Amino acid sequence: MIDVDAVDFFMNGRVLHSPYEYLAAMRARCPVRREPHHGVFMVTGYDEAVQVYNDTERFSACISVTGPFPGFPVPLDGDDVSATIAAYRARLPMSDQLPTLDPPVHTDHRALLARMITPKRLKENEEFMWRLADRQYDEALADGRVEFNGAYAGPFAMLVIADLLGVPESNHEEFHEAFYGGQAGTIGSTNGESLPHTPLGYLYEKFTAYVEDRRREPRGDVLTGLASATFPDGSTPDLMDVVRVASNLFAAGQETTVRLLSSAVMILAENPELQAVLRANHELIPSLVEETLRWESPVRGDFRLAKVPVTVGGVDIPAGSTLMLLNTAANRDPRKFPAPDTFDILRPNARSHIAFGRGAHACPGAPLARAEAVVSLTRLFERTSNFWIDEDKHGPAGARRYRYLPTFMLRGLTRLHLEYSA
Numbered sequence: 001m002i003d004v005d006a007v008d009f010f011m012n013g014r015v016l017h018s019p020y021e022y023l024a025a026m027r028a029r030c031p032v033r034r035e036p037h038h039g040v041f042m043v044t045g046y047d048e049a050v051q052v053y054n055d056t057e058r059f060s061a062c063i064s065v066t067g068p069f070p071g072f073p074v075p076l077d078g079d080d081v082s083a084t085i086a087a088y089r090a091r092l093p094m095s096d097q098l099p100t101l102d103p104p105v106h107t108d109h110r111a112l113l114a115r116m117i118t119p120k121r122l123k124e125n126e127e128f129m130w131r132l133a134d135r136q137y138d139e140a141l142a143d144g145r146v147e148f149n150g151a152y153a154g155p156f157a158m159l160v161i162a163d164l165l166g167v168p169e170s171n172h173e174e175f176h177e178a179f180y181g182g183q184a185g186t187i188g189s190t191n192g193e194s195l196p197h198t199p200l201g202y203l204y205e206k207f208t209a210y211v212e213d214r215r216r217e218p219r220g221d222v223l224t225g226l227a228s229a230t231f232p233d234g235s236t237p238d239l240m241d242v243v244r245v246a247s248n249l250f251a252a253g254q255e256t257t258v259r260l261l262s263s264a265v266m267i268l269a270e271n272p273e274l275q276a277v278l279r280a281n282h283e284l285i286p287s288l289v290e291e292t293l294r295w296e297s298p299v300r301g302d303f304r305l306a307k308v309p310v311t312v313g314g315v316d317i318p319a320g321s322t323l324m325l326l327n328t329a330a331n332r333d334p335r336k337f338p339a340p341d342t343f344d345i346l347r348p349n350a351r352s353h354i355a356f357g358r359g360a361h362a363c364p365g366a367p368l369a370r371a372e373a374v375v376s377l378t379r380l381f382e383r384t385s386n387f388w389i390d391e392d393k394h395g396p397a398g399a400r401r402y403r404y405l406p407t408f409m410l411r412g413l414t415r416l417h418l419e420y421s422a
């Protein structure tokens with residue numbers, strides 16, 4: 001069995017590529033266990049992760065997306081570090097982004113988001129997805145071979161969010177160019193300092209202009225709704241609050257969704273029998289999506305900081321400790337999901353996975369991501385009669401070469417080369 005303490009989960013390339021043996025070994029020792037390299041409490045148990053996700057009293061999300069790096073700016077001493085967190089949180093990376101906020105600020109910003117993404121908006125957005133999938137597959141499916149992530153999933157996920165936020169379709173080409181025309185990196189990147197040369201910088205510029213314009217001259221469109229959304233107490237948010245929430249949707253909703261789509265398509269390309277079953281039974285597509293989320297959770301995990309001493313899974317955790325809630329591990333906890341390493345679309349409780357987190361920060365984009373997957377797979381089945389892995393690019397069955405995103409935050413393929421017949 002793997003020597004878990006010898007492995008630095010955050011830096012080890014082999015574990016990055018293939019994390020499940022390490023995570024199972026870690027859980028077998030204890031579902032909550034401190035790894036020795038960075039002192040992070042690794043929460044690999046399902047119930048334990050859910051407990052922490054649901055506890056905003058005793059855990060702060062201020063390090064949600066960065067974890068142990070670069071580390072808290074001052075020592076976190078004492079039995080209650082809440083005041084230290086409050087005093088220094090602005091110095092942490094991404095401190096203005098929704099996932100890192102704590103109540104009561106988080107509660108207000110989350111309510112603002114809920115006013116922007118109304119059920120009506122989600123429904124209109126889903127209608128747009130079907131048209132967009134057609135358009136995107138028209139471009140992507142040309143000569144029997146396709147790199148699915150770059151040609152389809154990336155542009156699709158980005159334009160879905162653009163539409164959700166009301167970016168006029170006449171501006172979609174410009175967004176596509178800004179994200180995929182070579183001048184921008186990945187939106188998930190955290191180097192927001194070098195604005196405006198990052199996607200986040202581009203988004204800040206665009207949404208500042210949109211919101212300023214709609215506040216000056218309301219037009220009755222979606223962007224006007226965004227610009228005039230208020231906090232629960234009725235107060236109008238600062239321009240930058242709106243811009244940040246809107247931009248955060250792109251940051252949170254793009255790379256994640258691309259990984260979900262490519263994992264699902266890869267699983268189908270690798271399993272011709274399963275593909276045939278799904279082609280003949282489109283009503284099973286949502287089950288495939290849930291099992292994919294459980295089996296290859298696109299967000300490996302989220303971090304929390306213990307404000308006070310706390311016990312999780314019988315383990316005492318001192319105030320000031322960093323915890324990683326490993327969705328990828330909790331979703332394969334055999335106490336919750338029997339035979340967890342088997343991919344089974346008929347698994348009765350697949351939907352209880354925590355790929356979208358839990359509690360106050362649980363993913364508000366979950367319905368969107370699910371719909372994107374269903375639309376994309378349905379149309380892919382309609383546009384092809386079969387698709388399989390391109391062996392020239394990924395090697396033969398049994399000796400595939402797949403590359404995964406080089407980050408401990410996300411799990412998914414960098415590229416997915418397919419061949420298909422129409």
Ligand code: HEM
Pocket residue numbers: 061064065098099100110161248249250252253254256257260297298299302303327354355356357358360361362363364365366368369
């Ligand atoms: C398969 C796709 C997706 C996965 C697996 C995923 C996963 C997650 C997870 C695990 C969290 C919780 C973070 C935490 O507790 O620290 C989260 C939060 C969030 N997600 Fe998603 N997400 C996906 C798609 C999306 C989409 C499409 C959007 C937007 C349109 C989105 C927007 C957000 C936002 C804004 C947050 C922060 C919420 C908060 O802090 O209150 N996500 N997501």
